[in-house]
Amino acid sequence: MCLAKPSHHLMLSRSYQPAATITRRIAPSFISRGLASESIPSSSPPVDATKSSDVVPSLSPGVFTAEVVSGAPFRLVLAAQLRHRVVRVYQPTRNTMQSGGAKGERWRIDFDILQGGARWENPLMGYASSADYMQGTRMTFKSQEDAIHFAKKQGWDYYVQAPTVKKIPPKNYSENYIYRPNKLRIMKTK
Amino acid sequence: MLRIVASASRPTRLAVANRRNIASTSARQADITLTVDGKEVTVPQGSALIQACEAAGSPIPRFCYHDRLAIAGNCRWHVPRRGTTLTKTRCVMARSLPFLVSSFFYSSSSAAPAMNGQVVFTNTPLVHEAREGVMEFLLANHPLDCPICDQGGECDLQDQSIRYGSDRTRFHEITGKRAVSNKDLGPIVKTSMNRCIQCTRCVRFANEVAGVEDLGTTGRGNDLQIGMYVEKMMDSELSGNVIDLCPVGALTSKPYAFQARPWELKNTESIDVLDAVGSNIRVDSRGVQVMRIQPRTNDNVNEEWISDKTRYAYDGLRTQRLTTPLVKGPDNRFVAASWPDALSAIADGLKRTGASGNEIKAVAGHLADTESLVVLKDLVNRLGSDNLASDLADKSGDAPPVHGVDIKSNYSFNSSIPGLESADAILLVGTNPRHEAAVLNSRIRKSWLHSELVVGMVGPRADTTYAYEHLGEDAKALQKFLGGKTNGDFAERWAKAERPMIIVGSAIGEHVDGEAVFSMLAQYIQSAGTRLVRDDWNGFNVLQRVASRPAAYEIGFVPSRAAASTTPKFIYLLNADEIDPASIPADAFVVYQGHHGDRGAALADVCLPGAAYTEKGATWVNTEGRSQLGRAAVPPPGAARDDWKIVRALAEVVGVDLPYDDVVSVRDRMWAISPSLVRWDALEETSLPVAKAGLASLAGKKKAATGQKLELPITNFYQTDVVSRASVTMAQCTRAFVTRESEPLAKGAVEMHA
Numbered sequence A: 001m002c003l004a005k006p007s008h009h010l011m012l013s014r015s016y017q018p019a020a021t022i023t024r025r026i027a028p029s030f031i032s033r034g035l036a037s038e039s040i041p042s043s044s045p046p047v048d049a050t051k052s053s054d055v056v057p058s059l060s061p062g063v064f065t066a067e068v069v070s071g072a073p074f075r076l077v078l079a080a081q082l083r084h085r086v087v088r089v090y091q092p093t094r095n096t097m098q099s100g101g102a103k104g105e106r107w108r109i110d111f112d113i114l115q116g117g118a119r120w121e122n123p124l125m126g127y128a129s130s131a132d133y134m135q136g137t138r139m140t141f142k143s144q145e146d147a148i149h150f151a152k153k154q155g156w157d158y159y160v161q162a163p164t165v166k167k168i169p170p171k172n173y174s175e176n177y178i179y180r181p182n183k184l185r186i187m188k189t190k
Numbered sequence B: 001m002l003r004i005v006a007s008a009s010r011p012t013r014l015a016v017a018n019r020r021n022i023a024s025t026s027a028r029q030a031d032i033t034l035t036v037d038g039k040e041v042t043v044p045q046g047s048a049l050i051q052a053c054e055a056a057g058s059p060i061p062r063f064c065y066h067d068r069l070a071i072a073g074n075c076r077w078h079v080p081r082r083g084t085t086l087t088k089t090r091c092v093m094a095r096s097l098p099f100l101v102s103s104f105f106y107s108s109s110s111a112a113p114a115m116n117g118q119v120v121f122t123n124t125p126l127v128h129e130a131r132e133g134v135m136e137f138l139l140a141n142h143p144l145d146c147p148i149c150d151q152g153g154e155c156d157l158q159d160q161s162i163r164y165g166s167d168r169t170r171f172h173e174i175t176g177k178r179a180v181s182n183k184d185l186g187p188i189v190k191t192s193m194n195r196c197i198q199c200t201r202c203v204r205f206a207n208e209v210a211g212v213e214d215l216g217t218t219g220r221g222n223d224l225q226i227g228m229y230v231e232k233m234m235d236s237e238l239s240g241n242v243i244d245l246c247p248v249g250a251l252t253s254k255p256y257a258f259q260a261r262p263w264e265l266k267n268t269e270s271i272d273v274l275d276a277v278g279s280n281i282r283v284d285s286r287g288v289q290v291m292r293i294q295p296r297t298n299d300n301v302n303e304e305w306i307s308d309k310t311r312y313a314y315d316g317l318r319t320q321r322l323t324t325p326l327v328k329g330p331d332n333r334f335v336a337a338s339w340p341d342a343l344s345a346i347a348d349g350l351k352r353t354g355a356s357g358n359e360i361k362a363v364a365g366h367l368a369d370t371e372s373l374v375v376l377k378d379l380v381n382r383l384g385s386d387n388l389a390s391d392l393a394d395k396s397g398d399a400p401p402v403h404g405v406d407i408k409s410n411y412s413f414n415s416s417i418p419g420l421e422s423a424d425a426i427l428l429v430g431t432n433p434r435h436e437a438a439v440l441n442s443r444i445r446k447s448w449l450h451s452e453l454v455v456g457m458v459g460p461r462a463d464t465t466y467a468y469e470h471l472g473e474d475a476k477a478l479q480k481f482l483g484g485k486t487n488g489d490f491a492e493r494w495a496k497a498e499r500p501m502i503i504v505g506s507a508i509g510e511h512v513d514g515e516a517v518f519s520m521l522a523q524y525i526q527s528a529g530t531r532l533v534r535d536d537w538n539g540f541n542v543l544q545r546v547a548s549r550p551a552a553y554e555i556g557f558v559p560s561r562a563a564a565s566t567t568p569k570f571i572y573l574l575n576a577d578e579i580d581p582a583s584i585p586a587d588a589f590v591v592y593q594g595h596h597g598d599r600g601a602a603l604a605d606v607c608l609p610g611a612a613y614t615e616k617g618a619t620w621v622n623t624e625g626r627s628q629l630g631r632a633a634v635p636p637p638g639a640a641r642d643d644w645k646i647v648r649a650l651a652e653v654v655g656v657d658l659p660y661d662d663v664v665s666v667r668d669r670m671w672a673i674s675p676s677l678v679r680w681d682a683l684e685e686t687s688l689p690v691a692k693a694g695l696a697s698l699a700g701k702k703k704a705a706t707g708q709k710l711e712l713p714i715t716n717f718y719q720t721d722v723v724s725r726a727s728v729t730m731a732q733c734t735r736a737f738v739t740r741e742s743e744p745l746a747k748g749a750v751e752m753h754a
């Protein structure tokens, strides 16, 4: 079961896309993406927390990725198509069900699901099975830079999603009772 | 009522640098400095103490205070200690309090203004003791039913009583706890009124944001109840938000009742596509199912609200799905096929019909994502066709749009959604924003409540949540108004308005008078000089109602004039479900790609199962032209695939070489077409000269208005697309609020009682 699903997906892409996409990411030509090179030089990733970035490829000079350090055979690395994935670096928004904003200051990395391999209902138990060993992983960091650094070390391409800015006007209890000259626009039922 | 202080809510001017930092508001208003927990903080004058504490990084636990609602100060919960003495306090909301005693001793900082030089402690033993006391009062009448309460795990009361509460109660009422009967608020909001702590957030939301002024309170003190006064449902397209607002489990979600606990859910931050606002949502999923959809705060788009359709149409994602490719057999029945078979059946069909050039037609449906639109356009173009229609019930989608697509400001919401708050007069033309963009409508109401905004409307009367002056029903009335021949309050105010705004509904483009309306508006704007369109303000707006349309226009997914008159032989429906079956020639070969078996699939010879919006990472462009990146929360069911991949695979089979193989290079292609498509979250405004050129191109078309009545495109807000049509909750809402079959006070029911 575990293998059946993703291979089904691959079948689709293999039979009609002879130019296999698996090894492409390793090619350095990938860096020369229009947008990435226009606004953000790939060697110095964005630290501007107010802007969303484009996908930044992780090949950056001076950072040894985990697989290089681990000494795993390169062939295995090539085969590990699951490895080269775009992760997202973002700040989770507050749960609107609650008013506390405690976890909102942290930065998170998580993974997009894999087509075909993400999850399916296990016919035996009805549980969700998955062929994607990263689908349950979610990492939390103190700052955006930490998260980006980690992604680079792992050799993950990443995409920074800017946090939204909260705009709340000053509020005052007395405003409930302010006199308004024109026709009353609200009927308060509190 | 919350007053927007001067122009504080104008997003461009209120530059709050980061979430905690009210202090960085520009110094237009007098600022005051106070000390919170030994930390100095500067906030604008008129801020509530609770805001100052938050700015200082000592957020105060709260129940009734809410950033986006007026201050009530009735829960008495958040009690920082002021100065060295615990001063007596005004008992502001005592009437609604069963917790009277505590409020005599502690002031409530959401109601209290911050004062210059104040010294505030939020974390002393005394404060804790005070909180413990208030908590004891709050729990005195609160049922102990957390195990069966849907709020469990994300309940403010639960969390705060763990943190501040006492471990035992001194409350032993012989008659038991207060009992309150539940109310029937309709198919969305489930009530359990025993749990209500009377924070009145729901009432304030209904009053201020939703415009439902009949949700309110009755009784006093211990007998205070929340309800609709009479047996009535809460008829609002934003009612689901009270579930979020309710800090306890008094208002919970009916469709989600007893379905999941928050800790079981995987949260994916994504984008809603059921209207063109592009509300930010969080998709909560468990296993392979979407369990619920929550709003995500984004002050540039949806603030903190989403519409009920956005929130509850998700159950439509579980039913009526296409899970495997289908090929129509000789007996006109669909037979399940494998992907290679289905794709070669399409290639055969294309060959068999002999379609060439513009006879190959692609139709972009409401829920088509930008990536797949780009790939489909490339494919169709490379097959030699320009026949790229949009999915409209009448044939207007087959013709090039009247406003053209060369200039973005001609079909976008140029003032931006936050810009609505600074408008001082709005002219609605043939649109009811309440149905076409419910969340955007709440901004108009907000602005209408807090400023002297006036609204005028040309087109059919609609039940908006603000008062408007009706100026007429057709293009001729509009002409009369623009010519200054209409009298009345609105016309007067409009003439004097500094930031006037025209909102043209997307349905105008489909109307016979569409061209006339656009050109008369453009001429008017031109003649008005800098009043409507100038450097810091573009008051010409087109309100799109369909998620895919702005992106389709942006990439030029529109037919050429020649293509519009060609009879197609091969039709590719990408998520197109509104299409008129009569517009499809009998001998044409039809392919449907999409996620639901709805009208489009029924017309098709081959169905290809695609992914719904919760199942693919895709780019969506909203009515402002803001592109946002949605994310996949759950995998598509069965053999369904990402939509752009399907089109890409098909291209391979029909022998067209498309220069991309993965999503990154598809986005490169999008960047080549229009860089703003991949500048996610950013809003790129059209520059003034370009916007003017756009208006000039509109003004150039001279066409007399026929005077036919304008029409609203949406009659049933709850069912507008395949997902909401497949949704049980939306069907119930339709029964309750549109056809009114299940309304307790519906006609039949009243007669029965009489």
Ligand code: SF4
Pocket (backbone or CB within 6 Å): B195, B196, B197, B198, B199, B200, B201, B202, B203, B226, B245, B246, B247, B248, B250, B251
């Ligand atoms: S129902 Fe909920 S939101 Fe409304 S007053 Fe009661 S506790 Fe507050």
Ligand code: FES
Pocket (backbone or CB within 6 Å): B061, B062, B063, B064, B065, B072, B073, B074, B075, B076, B077, B078, B108, B109, B110, B111
């Ligand atoms: S939150 Fe301040 S009194 Fe309720």
